[in-house]
Amino acid sequence: xxxxxxxxxxxxxxxxxCELPADAAYDDLLAELxxxxxxxxxxxxxxxxxxxxxxxxxxxxxxxxxxGG
Numbered sequence: 001x002x003x004x005x006x007x008x009x010x011x012x013x014x015x016x017x018c019e020l021p022a023d024a025a026y027d028d029l030l031a032e033l034x035x036x037x038x039x040x041x042x043x044x045x046x047x048x049x050x051x052x053x054x055x056x057x058x059x060x061x062x063x064x065x066x067x068g069g
Contacts, residue, residue: 003021004024004055004058005018005019005058006018006019006020006059007024007059008029008059008060008061009032010033010040010064011062013064015063019037020032020055024048025051025052026042026050026051026053028054029042029060030062031056036060037051037067038065039064039066040065040066041062041063041065042060043061043062043063044056045058046061047049049056
């Protein structure tokens, strides 16, 4: 099965490389980074994308909405 490599900049925390199945959604990308859709959002070209949309880019920014506890 084909895969997609995505560079993920987690704002204020650093950059990670993720490899996902070609049909992965942004929600899958968040899970790979250890976040849920309730604690972080994915930005593509500065705009948020739906968590259930298929990953269609090779670079994203991830903005944590909730931190700490």
